[in-house]
Amino acid sequence: MKNYVSLFLFAALLQACTSGAGTIVPLELYEEIEWGKARPNTLSGAEKSAGWTLLFDGSFNGWHGYNQKDIPDCWQIEDGCLTMKAVDGSEQTQDLITGKEYKRFALSLEYKLTKGANSGLLFQVKEGLQYTYAYETGPEFQVIDHENWPDPLEDWQINGGNYAMYPPLEKNFKAIGEWNQLMLIVDGNEVTQILNGTVVVQYTKYSGEWTKLRNSGKWSNYPDYGKYDEGHISLQNHGTKVWYRNILIKQL
Numbered sequence: 001m002k003n004y005v006s007l008f009l010f011a012a013l014l015q016a017c018t019s020g021a022g023t024i025v026p027l028e029l030y031e032e033i034e035w036g037k038a039r040p041n042t043l044s045g046a047e048k049s050a051g052w053t054l055l056f057d058g059s060f061n062g063w064h065g066y067n068q069k070d071i072p073d074c075w076q077i078e079d080g081c082l083t084m085k086a087v088d089g090s091e092q093t094q095d096l097i098t099g100k101e102y103k104r105f106a107l108s109l110e111y112k113l114t115k116g117a118n119s120g121l122l123f124q125v126k127e128g129l130q131y132t133y134a135y136e137t138g139p140e141f142q143v144i145d146h147e148n149w150p151d152p153l154e155d156w157q158i159n160g161g162n163y164a165m166y167p168p169l170e171k172n173f174k175a176i177g178e179w180n181q182l183m184l185i186v187d188g189n190e191v192t193q194i195l196n197g198t199v200v201v202q203y204t205k206y207s208g209e210w211t212k213l214r215n216s217g218k219w220s221n222y223p224d225y226g227k228y229d230e231g232h233i234s235l236q237n238h239g240t241k242v243w244y245r246n247i248l249i250k251q252l
Contacts, residue, residue: 024252026192026199029106030183033248040080040245047248055098055107055233056082056247066095066134066234067127074237081112081243082235084119095134096235097125103230104252108183110245113176116148117240120163121184124231126224134234136222139165141184141193141201143242145176160200162193164218165210168200187252189229205229 032052038044041058055062058080065072072094074085082096102123109121125138140163146153155167172195174180183194193201203210205226219225235244 024106024185024187024190026183026185026194026202027197029185029250030108030194030197032250033108033181033183035110035181038246041247043248050250052108052248052250054247055249056109056245062099063096064099066097066125067129067131068094071096072237078243081245082247083243084237084239084241094237095122096237097127097134097232098234099232101230101232102186102249102251104187106183106185106250106252107233107248108181109247110179110181111143112179112243113143113145114241115145115176116150117143117145117242118149118238119143119240119242120236120238121182122234122236123184123186124226124228125234126228126231131224134232134236135163135225137224137226137228138231138234139163139191139226140236141182143182143236148176160193160195162191162201162203165213166201166203168193168195169202170198170200172196172198172200185252 032050034044034046041056043052043054060071074094075096076083076085120143121141122134122138125134142159142161142163144159146158156164158168159173160168181196185192189205191203191205192199214226
């Protein structure tokens with residue numbers, strides 16, 4: 001009987017110690033990507049085994065324009081990258097979005113900026129005639145050459161930030177013309193942004209801090225911002241040239 005009780009207590013202790021097993025560790029997910037080892041827009045054997053799939057295969061398959069059926073004329077595929085034709089700097093209503101919607105996922109990609117370029121990776125985006133821009137619903141991982149932007153910027157507008165919400169914890173971006181490695185992880189309400197191997201933003205959606213920021217700034221004028229927990233992924237066209245490639249996704 002004593003041995004049975006001892007085994008029972010040991011099993012209970014073991015379960016308590018391992019109850020966190022399966023918890024998402026952002027930088028471990030980042031390490032699953034074999035950055036620069038595979039041919040662009042392909043998966044390595046290790047990435048396939050880890051559950052990653054291609055979101056961009058070198059074509060427009062699986063993408064369309066926001067609130068549109070087709071691909072907007074301002075987008076093109078150049079040297080195996082998604083990029084923009086329009087370079088007048090104007091805010092566009094022709095963002096690209098995925099055909100599918102995603103809820104719990106990790107996404108990785110590489111991007112390269114031109115001087116003064118501005119774009120972004122958005123998620124939890126919803127389409128609808130009541131919306132003009134994808135950012136009216138979807139949070140944004142900021143992609144921008146803020147050092148050469150002509151106007152003063154807030155700290156939450158810096159490359160790597162969560163636009164109009166959280167500034168980056170570190171300025172870990174690469175020089176113009178170099179490829180940056182980006183990862184976004186949405187694990188329920190826990191959101192992590194990684195840039196070049198460094199966690200630059202972490203927040204909990206619907207927390208007191210998040211709610212205060214959401215209601216006190218730019219998004220107070222956009223009642224559906226952050227409203228959805230599942231949605232499309234979007235690449236923003238802001239009338240400047242940015243290259244995107246190696247877009248992978250893993251559903252968690």
